[in-house]
Amino acid sequence: MPTLDVAGKTIALNEEGFMEHPEEWDKAVAVALAEREGGIEELGPEHWAVIEYIRGFYLENELAPMVRKMCQTTGCTLKHIYELFPSGPAKGACKLAGLPKPDGCV
Amino acid sequence: MKNMSPRKRNPVECLPLATGSQEKARGDDLASVYDRRLKTYDPAGDNVRKFLDLLAVRINRSLAVSLVACVHCGMCVDSCHYALTHPGDSTMTPVYKADQIRRIFKRRLDWTGRIVPWWVHAATPASDEDLNRLKNIVFGTCSACRRCTLNCPMGVDTASLVRFTRGLLTELGIVPEGVFNVSRDEWETGNQMAVTPLDYLGTLQWMRDDLRTDPKLSGLEIPVVRPDCDFMYTINPREIKFDPRSIAQAAKIFHLAGERWTLPSAGWDQTNFGMYSGDDRLGGYIARNLYEAAVRLRAGRIVISECGHGFRSTRWEGYTWAEYDQNIPSESVVRTLKRYLKEQRIRVDKSKNALPVTFHDSCNIARSGGMTEEPRWVLNEVCSNFQEMHPNRTENYCCTGGGGLLSMAEYRPLRLESAAVKARQLEATGAKLVCTMCHNCVDGLNDVVKHYKLDMKIVQVLELVENALVY
Numbered sequence: 001m002p003t004l005d006v007a008g009k010t011i012a013l014n015e016e017g018f019m020e021h022p023e024e025w026d027k028a029v030a031v032a033l034a035e036r037e038g039g040i041e042e043l044g045p046e047h048w049a050v051i052e053y054i055r056g057f058y059l060e061n062e063l064a065p066m067v068r069k070m071c072q073t074t075g076c077t078l079k080h081i082y083e084l085f086p087s088g089p090a091k092g093a094c095k096l097a098g099l100p101k102p103d104g105c106v
Numbered sequence: 107m108k109n110m111s112p113r114k115r116n117p118v119e120c121l122p123l124a125t126g127s128q129e130k131a132r133g134d135d136l137a138s139v140y141d142r143r144l145k146t147y148d149p150a151g152d153n154v155r156k157f158l159d160l161l162a163v164r165i166n167r168s169l170a171v172s173l174v175a176c177v178h179c180g181m182c183v184d185s186c187h188y189a190l191t192h193p194g195d196s197t198m199t200p201v202y203k204a205d206q207i208r209r210i211f212k213r214r215l216d217w218t219g220r221i222v223p224w225w226v227h228a229a230t231p232a233s234d235e236d237l238n239r240l241k242n243i244v245f246g247t248c249s250a251c252r253r254c255t256l257n258c259p260m261g262v263d264t265a266s267l268v269r270f271t272r273g274l275l276t277e278l279g280i281v282p283e284g285v286f287n288v289s290r291d292e293w294e295t296g297n298q299m300a301v302t303p304l305d306y307l308g309t310l311q312w313m314r315d316d317l318r319t320d321p322k323l324s325g326l327e328i329p330v331v332r333p334d335c336d337f338m339y340t341i342n343p344r345e346i347k348f349d350p351r352s353i354a355q356a357a358k359i360f361h362l363a364g365e366r367w368t369l370p371s372a373g374w375d376q377t378n379f380g381m382y383s384g385d386d387r388l389g390g391y392i393a394r395n396l397y398e399a400a401v402r403l404r405a406g407r408i409v410i411s412e413c414g415h416g417f418r419s420t421r422w423e424g425y426t427w428a429e430y431d432q433n434i435p436s437e438s439v440v441r442t443l444k445r446y447l448k449e450q451r452i453r454v455d456k457s458k459n460a461l462p463v464t465f466h467d468s469c470n471i472a473r474s475g476g477m478t479e480e481p482r483w484v485l486n487e488v489c490s491n492f493q494e495m496h497p498n499r500t501e502n503y504c505c506t507g508g509g510g511l512l513s514m515a516e517y518r519p520l521r522l523e524s525a526a527v528k529a530r531q532l533e534a535t536g537a538k539l540v541c542t543m544c545h546n547c548v549d550g551l552n553d554v555v556k557h558y559k560l561d562m563k564i565v566q567v568l569e570l571v572e573n574a575l576v577y
Contacts, residue, residue: 015518063300067348068309078316078351090348091549101515103287104298105344105377105413105546 006032016091018101025055025098033096039086047084047096049074054097064094064102116197117520118246123147123238124283124516131290138293143387144286147279153234158214160274165215172267173211175260176201182254182264187503188247188524198247198524200254200264206243207271234280241280244271246517250382250509251469256500268509273384281383284513288379289388296395297375299343309346310369313354317361322577326361328353331403332368337442338405339369340376340396340420342413342545352411355572356439362577363451367409373399376410378419382510386427393424400434408436412566414468414508414544418475438471440543440567444480447487447571454574459489463570464537466495466551467502468544481543481567488574495535503528505542507550522557529558540564 001020004011006028012020017036019025030051034040040047053073057065067089071078085092090106128146131139138144147153165173182200183189192198205227212219212228219228231237252265275281281289291300307330314328329335339360345353360367373395380389400408410417419427421436446452465481472478478499485492495502506525511517532540532554540551540562551564 014515016515018515064347066301066305066309066346067350068305068312072312088348090344101284102299102348103284103291104513105342106348106512106549 004029004032004036014101016101018095019098020100022058022098022100029098030096033098037087037092037095040084043096046074046076046080050076050081050084050093051097054094054099058097058099064090064099116195116243116247118242118517119197119239121242121246121516123241123280125279127283127287127290128279131286136290136294138290143391144290144293145277145279149234151278153237153278153280154231156278157237157274158210158230160277161210162215164270164274165211168263169266169270170211172204172262172264173208174216176204176208176262177260179259182258182262185254185257187249187251187253187506187527188520191524191526197243200248203243203248204262204264204267206240207267237275237278237280240271241275241282242517244268244275245282245285245510245514247520248509249469249504249506249511249521251504252473253469253501253504256473269381269384271384272382273386276383276385282514282516284515285379285383285510288510288513289383289385292375292379292388292392296372296392297343298377298379299347301343301346303371306346306371306374309350310353313350313357317354317358323358323361326357328357329368331371332366334404335366335368335406337365337367337407337409338400338403339367339409339411339439340374340416341369341411342377342416343375344545345411352566352568355568356411358572359443359446359452359568359575362575363446368403368405370396370399370403373397376416376420377413378415378424379510380427381415381419381423382513389419389424390427390429393420394428394430396420397424397428397430397434405434408434409439409442410436411439412543412545412568414470414475414546417468417477417544418470422475438477438480438543440481440484441477443567443571444484447484452571453576454488454571455576456488456490456574458574459539459570460491461538462491462493462536463489463539463541463565464493464495464532464535465498466505466532466540466542466547467499468542468547469502469504469508471543472502473500481541484567484571485541488571489541493535493537495531495537497531503531505544505547505550506554507546512546512549518553522553525554525557528554529560532562533558533560538562539570541567541570543567 002013186200188198209229212226213230218226248268250265255263288298310328378392425432
C-alpha cells in the first residue's frame with residue numbers, strides 16, 4: 001500500500017493514490033498529493049477555491065460534488081477545471097481534496 | 107519502458123474481503139439489501155454449499171462445453187496480456203484462471219472428476235477463504251477482454267467462465283468493494299453514480315447554456331423526454347457527474363446535423379455493472395429501464411454514447427438478461443456520426459486534426475460487439491494523419507482497465523504491470539493521439555500512458571469530429 005510522508009505524518013493511500021482516511025487531510029497533504037500527481041506546478045488561489053469547495057461538500061454529504069457545482073460555485077469554466085487539474089475533476093481535484101476514490105467507471 | 111519480471115505466485119491471492127461498504131449498506135437499511143437484490147456477505151452463511159448448489163443450477167450447455175472442451179494446449183497463453191507480461195507464472199494464464207472453476211465443476215458435476223478426481227485435478231472449495239481466493243482470481247487477474255476466447259482452437263470461452271464465476275460469488279456478497287458500491291448505486295438510484303434527477307437536468311441545462319454562448323448555436327436544445335424523435339440518446343453517468351464535455355460535443359453535432367433527438371428522464375444510463383459482476387438480474391434491471399424509456403418516448407432508435415461495455419450490454423446482452431424483445435434498433439453514436447458525414451449533414455475539415463492519431467479498439471465493441479470499421483471510416487474523414495495500431499480490430503490488446511477493473515483499485519499494481527504489452531503497442535504507433543470509443547478505455551489508457559511515461563493524449567471520436575466541424 002503506498003504512503004505519503006507529510007510533516008512527520010504518514011498518510012495511507014490506496015493503490016490509485018486516493019486517501020485511505022480522508023479525515024487526515026489538511027492543506028499540507030493537498031500540496032504533497034499535488035506533487036505526487038504531477039502536472040501542477042503550484043497550487044494557486046483558483047486551485048484552492050475548487051479544493052475547498054469539494055472538501056466542504058464532501059464533509060457535509062460524504063460524496064463528491066457534481067462537476068457542475070464545482071464550476072458554478074467557484075466561477076471556473078469546465079475547460080479551466082481541466083487546465084487547473086490535468087487529471088480531471090475526479091482523479092485530479094477530488095483526489096487533492098482528500099476524498100476517497102469515487103465509485104464507478106472513473 | 108519497465109522490465110517485465112516473472113512472479114512466483116499470484117500476487118493478488120491474499121487480498122482479504124473488504125466488507126466496510128456492505129456493513130454500512132446493511133446499517134442504512136437500503137431497500138435493495140432488505141429485499142435481497144443486493145447480496146452481502148454472511149460469514150455464517152454456509153457459503154461453500156450455496157456456491158456449489160448455485161453452480162449446479164446455473165450451469166448451461168455453452169458453459170459446460172467451455173468447461174469440458176479445454177485440452178490444455180496453451181494457445182491462450184500468448185493471447186493474454188497478464189500471461190505475456192509474466193512469463194513463467196502459470197497463475198497468470200487464462201487456462202489457470204478457467205481451471206479454478208473447471209476443477210470444481212469436474213468434482214461436482216462431471217463424471218471424470220467423480221471417478222478419477224486426481225487425474226483431472228478435481229477439487230471443491232473447502233472454506234470461505236477459498237471462495238475469497240477465487241474472487242481475487244476472477245475479478246483481479248482477468249479483464250474479461252476475450253482475446254484468449256477468440257484465439258482458442260477449441261472454442262473455450264474463458265471470459266464467460268470468468269463472468270459466470272463472478273456471478274456465483276456476487277450471490278454470496280463475495281465481491282470487491284468497488285463492484286459492490288456501484289451495484290448498490292445502480293439498484294438504489296437506477297444509475298451507477300447515484301446522480302439525482304435534479305443534477306441530471308441541471309447538468310444538461312448547463313451544457314446547453316454554455317453552447318448557446320456561441321452565436322451560431324443560439325437555437326441549440328438538449329431536449330429531454332421529447333416523444334417521437336429519430337433517436338433517444340443514452341449516456342454514461344460520468345458524462346453527467348464529472349465530464350459533460352462529451353455531452354456538449356454530441357449536442358452540438360446533433361444540432362448542426364438538424365437531428366430530432368432526445369434524452370430520457372430515466373433509463374438514460376447505458377452502462378451496466380451487471381455485466382462485470384455477473385449478476386444477470388441487475389443487468390436486466392438496468393437494461394430494461396433503458397428499453398422501456400425508448401418505448402415510452404416512441405423513439406426511432408436507441409443511440410449509445412462512446413462506451414464499450416455500455417454498447418455491449420445495451421445492444422447485445424441486455425435483451426437476454428431483461429428477457430426483453432428487441433423491437434427498437436440500437437447503434438453506437440459513432441455509427442450515427444458516420445451517417446451524418448456520409449449524407450453530408452455536417453461539414454468537416456480534416457486539417458483541423460493534423461496530429462498523428464491511432465485507434466484503440468475497445469474489447470467490448472470490436473471483439474464482443476462486431477464493430478471495427480465505422481470508427482476507422484469516421485477517423486479517416488476527420489483526421490489527416492491516421493495510423494493503424496498493431497495488432498488491431500478483434501486482435502487488439504485490452505486497455506487493461508476492462509472487466510470493471512477501474513473500479514477495483516486493489517488490483518491496480520498487477521494491472522499496470524500487465525500493461526507493459528499495451529504500452530509497447532502504443533509506443534510503436536508513433537502517434538500523438540490515441541482515439542478510442544470507450545470511456546473506460548480512456549481511463550485505462552491514461553493510466554498506461556502515465557505509468558509508462560508515453561507522450562500521448564487519449565481522445566474520443568466525438569471530440570475529434572467536433573474539433574473538425576466547419577459551420
